[in-house]
Amino acid sequence: MKMKKKRVEELLAIAREKKRALIMPHNYADPDAMAAALAIKTLFKKKLKLPSIISFGGGVGRNENRVMCECLNIEITPFKDIDMEDYDLYVLVDCQPSTGNNSFPEDLTAHIIIDHHPPEGVLEGVSFVELREDVGSSSTIVTEYLIDAGVRMDKNLASALLYGIKTDCLNFTRKTREDDLKAYLYLFRFADLEKISLIEGAGLPKEYFKSLNGAVEDAGTYDDVLVSDLGDLSNPGAIGEFADMFLRLEGVNTILCFGVHDETLLISVRSLKPGVHAGKVIRYAVGKRGTAGGHETMAGGQIRLLTETKKEEDEHKKAVIGRVFNRLGIEGKRKRKIV
Template sequence: MTKLEELLKVIKKNKVYIQTHNYPDQDAIASAFGLKILLRNKGVDATICYNGQIDKDNTLEMIEQLGIELFMVDEVKMKPDDEIILVDGQKGNSNMEDFAGKEIACIDHHPKQEVDSYLFYDIRSDVGACSSIIAGYFFENNMEMTVDTATALAYGIKMDTAALSRGVSELDIDMFYYVYKRADAEKLRSFEKCSLRKADLEAYKKAISTLKIQGRLGIANIGADCSEAIIGSISDFLLSLAEVDFTLVYSHRVGGLKFSVRSESKSVDAGKVIKEALKGYGDGGGHGAMAAGFIPNVNTEKEVAEMARLVEERVTRLVTAI
């Protein structure tokens, strides 16, 4: 029995919800879209939903050009007995809102957490992109995919593995080759043209001016009210420095302090570092190569400065101790 067949066995209704993590990125959206097509081909109607905001232009461009339909959670009338399939995240994560329905299944590529409540799960933390897992479902079941589905999955794999250079597995490589042959290369190129806005350059300027390098650790405060997308992008940007193997980037936004971390060191796990660094104040997690975290209820300039200093000290200690 294939993984898709196992999933179909636990679905009891003709309609399900596919939930991504909050502020969904290209991989989360592509995975949800691919799963929706798989389920539709098997007679199950699925609605993609999320919480938060989609604030990166190339993600919005992907959604528009590929005709991906997804909804904020308050736009759908979910009931307690509705069935939810989680993709690219797990129940209990700080970035996975608890919706009204029941989570019957989970497909993810982050480190495994509590799974007892799922009727089905396929969690592979050694895979670089959730899109690769979904592409594998098409391959395993010999199911045709549309050009738009292939394009979405190819873009999801490309973005979450930094063009097959970060956290990549054999499955990512095999599935990227599989979907790229079926994708619209011109659309993929057009998404790349929408990766930055002029206003984003201020955040890059701030990152460069505040950058501190301690050993192989790069730390930057990129200012207030930066989007989820730009925080991650700048973290990737700083990791490209020859002197840096690990990055900590943060921005104060309404409600708290947001962190993004990246690691190119095999001995330093980004997800474990940020989770430990925020213990007692907030929560975080992710992969060995990339992760994020959030501390709520940080409002005044004094609170921001004190909390940022505390996290910087903890991360520095954790990274330099290894």
């Protein structure tokens, strides 16, 4: 515990003389990433009176995440409205620079990185690097910081962090360590469980079920791979959600869902098949022109489509999806509809 205390002190020492901090989760900001960002924002405010804002490139996708931001007062500024020069302290949470899943400019150097994923990013010159692969969430790491720094846990922050741990550890079925459970139990005393259940049961608009219907109608299997083209999407968060849902279909172990939102092709891959690395599949498919993030079992990516003409857009989409098909080994196979 003594060593960790030193870590949060080191972190605060770097932030001490700064005027404005920019805290950036990845573009696929999930509850863990947003909660960890909120924790750092609170730490800076309470210990240093340092103002900061939270920003990332993607929109808040899932309805649960939107409700989380609303009811726990997590303010997000879209990255397109950010001028990097307005800030003298850059903090990346739940991600690393130059990995393609965040909007942090590659020509700048971040000051602080806090993450629980394997080291993949460009970490050179970063003053404070905390990469803890031994825990299941970034929320766990920052909860320990708050405890060590003696910051009083308020209800909203505790609820956000508790939900962050719970979701990133997939209800404690995915890489959950003792430290995650310790942090969870600590937060449990302060968290507002009514708000958590509000978030988990977030209301869904009619369009959600319309796209679900479309996704099921389009879904087809190629051996043990299920593919669904969601077409034009109003709710980009649906792609990942439906991919998770399809993974429960008996007899399939790999899912590809994709759709177009705001002239951008969004792709989600899930895989439980040994030898298929979801993150690598998407990275290969979108190449340098797109962004991708994720792990072996789940990943998401996006690429802006060439849209001079409808034909060009369709061809571009086909080419990118073709590369996913190729990597999944289902090129030229026959599609069998599921309904």
